[in-house]
Amino acid sequence: MEKQPIVLIGAGGHAAVVVSIIDALGIFFVVGYTAPAAGAATISCRYKYLGDDGVLPVLFRQGVRLAALGLGGTGDNRPRCELYERIRAMGFEFPSLKHPAAVVAPDVVFGEGCVIAPGAVVNAGVKIGVNTIVNSAAVVEHDCVLGDHVHVSPGAVLCGGVRVDRLAHIGAGAVVIQGITVGEGALVGAGAVVLHDVESWTVVAGNPAMSLKRLR
Numbered sequence: 564m565e566k567q568p569i570v571l572i573g574a575g576g577h578a579a580v581v582v583s584i585i586d587a588l589g590i591f592f593v594v595g596y597t598a599p600a601a602g603a604a605t606i607s608c609r610y611k612y613l614g615d616d617g618v619l620p621v622l623f624r625q626g627v628r629l630a631a632l633g634l635g636g637t638g639d640n641r642p643r644c645e646l647y648e649r650i651r652a653m654g655f656e657f658p659s660l661k662h663p664a665a666v667v668a669p670d671v672v673f674g675e676g677c678v679i680a681p682g683a684v685v686n687a688g689v690k691i692g693v694n695t696i697v698n699s700a701a702v703v704e705h706d707c708v709l710g711d712h713v714h715v716s717p718g719a720v721l722c723g724g725v726r727v728d729r730l731a732h733i734g735a736g737a738v739v740i741q742g743i744t745v746g747e748g749a750l751v752g753a754g755a756v757v758l759h760d761v762e763s764w765t766v767v768a769g770n771p772a773m774s775l776k777r778l779r
Contacts, residue, residue, distance in 0.1 A: 566592040569629040569658070570622055571610065572650060574602020578633025580680055580699075582606065584660045585631060587681075591658075594627055606633075616650070623654055630655040632676060632694065636714045638750050640730045644712040647676060647694045657694065665697075674711065692729065701733075704741075716753070728763065737772075748778060 569591040571578055578596065582605075585591050595611035596602065597618060613622070619630075630650055636643050651657065657676030661667055664681040671685050674693035679685060682700040689703050692711035697703055699717040707721050710729035715721065719733045722741040727733065731745045734753035745751060745761045752768030752775075761767050764779040 564590065566590060567629055568592060568594045568627045569631055570594050570613070570619070570627055571596040571631050571633050572616070572646065573633030574598040574606040575633065575635065576603070577635030578602065579605040581631050581633045581660065581678060582610070584662045584678065584680065587663050588660065591629065594622070596633070619650060619653055619655070628654070628656055630657055631660060632657060635696070636732060638732050640712045640714055640732055643694060644730060647712070710747070750778065
């Protein structure tokens with residue numbers, strides 16, 4: 564099967580993870596990457612720097628229709644959301660990228676542009692919105708619902724029936740017990756143990772997780 568051309572948006576650490584997934588899948592070839600400047604060695608030594616995002620309309624006219632978002636998030640997912648929506652408006656499509664070393668139940672529903680990293684487990688009945696990251700070794704248990712532009716960080720665990728609304732961030736190693744709702748734009752700190760619902764645009768941390776501040 565002929566590989567499909569795809570352009571990588573971004574050049575940092577998350578972009579390197581995305582590239583590793585693309586390589587493992589073996590169904591795309593990366594035409595190059597865009598960024599404000601030439602990126603980290605992990606990207607620049609392997610792929611051509613194409614310029615900033617101003618070159619994307621030219622690539623689209625040349626027949627490149629697929630893009631992969633290499634911009635990660637460390638608590639505020641709004642920049643990822645804005646970049647995704649801007650490039651999507653140009654006409655590019657974002658395939659969902661699931662590493663072969665992830666364990667994903669066959670009935671999982673994926674939105675466009677999801678990234679499922681190596682070692683992640685996504686179990687039965689899960690629904691995932693667009694442009695959402697389930698990072699390395701994270702566990703999303705049965706019947707969870709993840710909104711658009713969410714990031715579940717490495718090693719985090721969402722127990723059964725958890726709902727994570729759009730733009731929320733679950734920190735590395737955090738545990739959210741069953742049936743909890745994490746509101747829009749909320750930030751769950753690394754290592755937190757969440758026993759109660761988290762209000763939208765709130766930072767929580769600790770064991771048990773306690774509210775620290777409002778983001779809005």
